[in-house]
Amino acid sequence: MNMSATQPFPALRTQVRAAAADSGAPAAVTGVPKMRVENVTLRYGARAAVEAVTLPFYSKVITAIIGPSGCGKSTVLRALNRMNDAIPGFRIEGKVLLEDRDVYARDMDVISLRRRVGMVFQQPNPFPKSVFENVAYGLRVNGMAGTRAELDQSVEQALQQAALWEEVKDGLHRSAMQLSGGQQQRLCIARALAVQPEVLLMDEPASALDPISTAKIEELMFELKKDYTIVIVTHNMQQAARVSDHTAFLLNGALVEFNPTPQLFTTPADERTEAYITGRFG
Amino acid sequence: MNTRWMRRSVDGVFITLTGFAALLILAMLAAILGNIVLHGWERLSFEFLFSAPRQGMTEGGIFPAIFGTLLVVLLMTLAGVPLGVAVAIYFSEYADRGSWLYRWSRQAVNNLAGVPSIVFGLFGLGFFVQFAGRGIDHALYGGRLTFGQPALIWAALTMAILTLPVVIVSVEEALRTVPQSLRDASSALGATRAQTIFRVVLPQAMSGVLTGGILAVGRGAGEVAPILFVGAAYFLPHLPSSLNDQFMHLGYHVFVLSTQSPDVEATKPLLYATVSVLLGLTFLLNLVAIAIRTRLRLAAAGNR
Numbered sequence: 001m002n003m004s005a006t007q008p009f010p011a012l013r014t015q016v017r018a019a020a021a022d023s024g025a026p027a028a029v030t031g032v033p034k035m036r037v038e039n040v041t042l043r044y045g046a047r048a049a050v051e052a053v054t055l056p057f058y059s060k061v062i063t064a065i066i067g068p069s070g071c072g073k074s075t076v077l078r079a080l081n082r083m084n085d086a087i088p089g090f091r092i093e094g095k096v097l098l099e100d101r102d103v104y105a106r107d108m109d110v111i112s113l114r115r116r117v118g119m120v121f122q123q124p125n126p127f128p129k130s131v132f133e134n135v136a137y138g139l140r141v142n143g144m145a146g147t148r149a150e151l152d153q154s155v156e157q158a159l160q161q162a163a164l165w166e167e168v169k170d171g172l173h174r175s176a177m178q179l180s181g182g183q184q185q186r187l188c189i190a191r192a193l194a195v196q197p198e199v200l201l202m203d204e205p206a207s208a209l210d211p212i213s214t215a216k217i218e219e220l221m222f223e224l225k226k227d228y229t230i231v232i233v234t235h236n237m238q239q240a241a242r243v244s245d246h247t248a249f250l251l252n253g254a255l256v257e258f259n260p261t262p263q264l265f266t267t268p269a270d271e272r273t274e275a276y277i278t279g280r281f282g
Numbered sequence: 283m284n285t286r287w288m289r290r291s292v293d294g295v296f297i298t299l300t301g302f303a304a305l306l307i308l309a310m311l312a313a314i315l316g317n318i319v320l321h322g323w324e325r326l327s328f329e330f331l332f333s334a335p336r337q338g339m340t341e342g343g344i345f346p347a348i349f350g351t352l353l354v355v356l357l358m359t360l361a362g363v364p365l366g367v368a369v370a371i372y373f374s375e376y377a378d379r380g381s382w383l384y385r386w387s388r389q390a391v392n393n394l395a396g397v398p399s400i401v402f403g404l405f406g407l408g409f410f411v412q413f414a415g416r417g418i419d420h421a422l423y424g425g426r427l428t429f430g431q432p433a434l435i436w437a438a439l440t441m442a443i444l445t446l447p448v449v450i451v452s453v454e455e456a457l458r459t460v461p462q463s464l465r466d467a468s469s470a471l472g473a474t475r476a477q478t479i480f481r482v483v484l485p486q487a488m489s490g491v492l493t494g495g496i497l498a499v500g501r502g503a504g505e506v507a508p509i510l511f512v513g514a515a516y517f518l519p520h521l522p523s524s525l526n527d528q529f530m531h532l533g534y535h536v537f538v539l540s541t542q543s544p545d546v547e548a549t550k551p552l553l554y555a556t557v558s559v560l561l562g563l564t565f566l567l568n569l570v571a572i573a574i575r576t577r578l579r580l581a582a583a584g585n586r
Contacts, residue, residue, distance in 0.1 A: 114469065121470075
């Protein structure tokens with residue numbers, strides 16, 4: 001079957017070009033990755049959700065993982081900070097490395113791993129506490145709160161980084177539940193940033209938000225890219241094309257293609273990638 | 283046509299029957315409460331509430347019984363609620379559903395809930411008084427009778443075991459209502475399981491934990507059978523002052539007044555008044571607890 005005969009979405013192409021033009025030359029897939037998964041197979045009971053996937057995640061780069069529902073993209077993401085551990089029957093083969101440390105090694109402290117590899121979830125999930133206490137939570141549980149002045153400063157800094165400070169600075173002690181959905185999600189980002197992680201995992205962070213809030217989150221990701229390694233899972237291809245530098249396409253638990261985003265979206269190497277991004281399935 | 287009429291009238295009959303059943307319940311409650319309050323009202327007074335029985339319980343008040351009831355309920359709560367919360371936390375947060383410990387302890391809780399309260403009383407006598415109490419006496423008091431007799435502490439502990447299933451089940455339900463996403467958020471920030479439980483899950487579930495306490499108190503305050511053999515006294519000239527003292531109890535006092543009185547006619551108004559107080563106290567305990575819970579819920583709702 002010849003896929004290239006079909007014309008891809010013209011709109012998508014334009015957006016990809018725009019994103020590529022913004023960030024200058026497309027980032028090359030080279031250098032030493034901050035995190036990587038090597039030949040990883042992830043199982044729930046007998047079923048393999050992900051099979052033999054190898055992927056690098058580079059510092060100061062946004063890597064998007066795309067693919068249809070159930071392709072295993074969230075499972076891969078959750079393997080990076082071991083959020084799958086609590087699921088009964090979960091097993092992993094292969095290696096997940098943070099710099100050169102095996103994340104699943106027996107002497108790996110999960111608590112400190114999660115401090116270094118932060119996570120933002122699909123649904124905004126602030127604690128039913130004040131805005132301040134939400135951001136302070138990670139600092140407190142990790143013994144990083146310090147003096148009151150230091151804590152105040154860390155909280156402000158995290159809220160600044162998440163572009164939320166101006167909106168909440170007069171209501172820090174109001175309940176986080178009173179914020180809008182988009183604000184709540186940025187609060188969750190601030191909460192994750194407060195403990196100074198090195199990697200930020202985002203599991204469809206904008207899928208529950210309206211377009212304006214989504215745009216704010218994407219803008220924020222561009223800013224955060226300067227300091228962090230960001231991995232985002234999304235089912236929204238336009239979003240992947242807009243924000244990411246590298247894109248991995250997963251299908252039925254297998255990695256189909258990993259390439260710089262503009263390349264993957266304009267000249268996909270695999271027929272199945274092309275079929276997916278042109279909307280023929282998924 | 284005929285069938286439709288038939289179906290409608292069947293419906294009508296059922297509405298009438300079920301409605302009548304509901305009315306019957308209302309009538310029963312009204313009859314019980316009305317009878318008690320009407321007869322008990324005239325004897326209720328400040329003096330009745332705050333003085334001791336006199337003249338072979340045909341005069342005076344019931345203060346020692348009120349005091350004893352409150353004390354045993356308080357001690358029961360202190361002993362039972364923390365244990366019940368601990369079990370509920372284990373069940374809801376830690377236990378592996380397939381493990382033998384979970385399955386067997388879960389079954390134990392279910393069975394505990396079905397044991398008749400008089401059996402708890404006998405268990406309390408056998409285990410706490412005869413075994414634990416005597417053991418303590420031998421070990422610490424050189425065999426002198428101190429804890430090896432019916433006492434406040436044993437009654438409270440017996441009652442705590444009786445109310446344990448109520449506490450466990452309601453606290454567990456409360457813990458289950460805390461969204462998994464909050465636990466995930468907490469552990470993704472590097473919090474330990476314990477930090478997550480104490481800083482996120484329990485505060486969220488607090489109103490449910492209190493409900494567990496309320497239900498336990500409500501159940502415990504009215505029970506007589508479990509304390510019959512392990513500490514409730516027929517009459518005491520003084521208030522209990524230590525954990526190994528016996529105590530008077532409203533429920534037991536009602537039993538005493540209605541079966542052991544030398545002069546039935548003289549005791550009757552006292553009996554009515556005592557029952558009114560027992561009911562009032564149970565309602566009051568529940569009301570206080572419900573008020574606390576409502577305030578917590580409103581505070582939580584303000585968060586939304």
